[in-house]
Each structure stands twice: as C-alpha cells, then as structure tokens.
Amino acid sequence: MAQEPYASARRVFWVVDNGSSHRGPKTEARLHERWPAIRIVHTPIHASWLTQVELYFSVVQRKVRSERPKTCARRTSQAAR
Numbered sequence: 001m002a003q004e005p006y007a008s009a010r011r012v013f014w015v016v017d018n019g020s021s022h023r024g025p026k027t028e029a030r031l032h033e034r035w036p037a038i039r040i041v042h043t044p045i046h047a048s049w050l051t052q053v054e055l056y057f058s059v060v061q062r063k064v065r066s067e068r069p070k071t072c073a074r075r076t077s078q079a080a081r
Contacts, residue, residue, distance in 0.1 A: 001035045018077045 006012050012035070016022045023042070031038050 001038070006037075009037055011039055012037050013039050013041050015043065017043050020044050 001007065014031075016070065021027075022040070028040050031040065
C-alpha cells in the first residue's frame with residue numbers, strides 16, 4: 001500500500017476469502033486505521049469465484065488434451081478458446 005498507484009488512490013479494493021484472519025468488524029477497523037483507502041471485499045462463502053476459475057481451466061485443459069499429441073502451438077491455442 002506504500003507504493004504507487006496504491007499510495008495515492010482514493011480507494012483500493014482488496015479481495016479476500018472468508019478466512020478467520022481477515023473476517024469481521026475488528027479486522028476491517030484495524031485495516032482502515034492503517035490504510036484509510038482500503039475497502040475489503042469478501043468472496044462468497046458458497047460457490048466462491050475461485051471455483052469458477054477452476055472450472056474454466058478444467059475445461060481448457062480437457063480441450064487441449066483432446067487434441068492430437070503432435071498438435072502445433074497455434075492449434076492448441078485455438079482449442080483453448
């Protein structure tokens with residue numbers, strides 16, 4: 001938070017999961033005392049955004065694996081789309 005562009009930003013959104021070390025009003029108050037511009041955004045407890053990312057990459061991996069073993073890089077890249 002001491003480096004640019006964070007130091008001069010009006011707001012900085014910090015995305016965190018729901019771990020006990022960064023959950024609750026005490027944690028938010030402590031962070032706001034040190035960095036007034038920070039805004040804590042918690043991921044959903046169920047069906048986290050990380051789950052969506054993992055699903056996306058599993059689809060990409062399956063598409064790439066279904067290609068023939070000696071596929072060129074361009075074809076692999078197209079399969080991932």
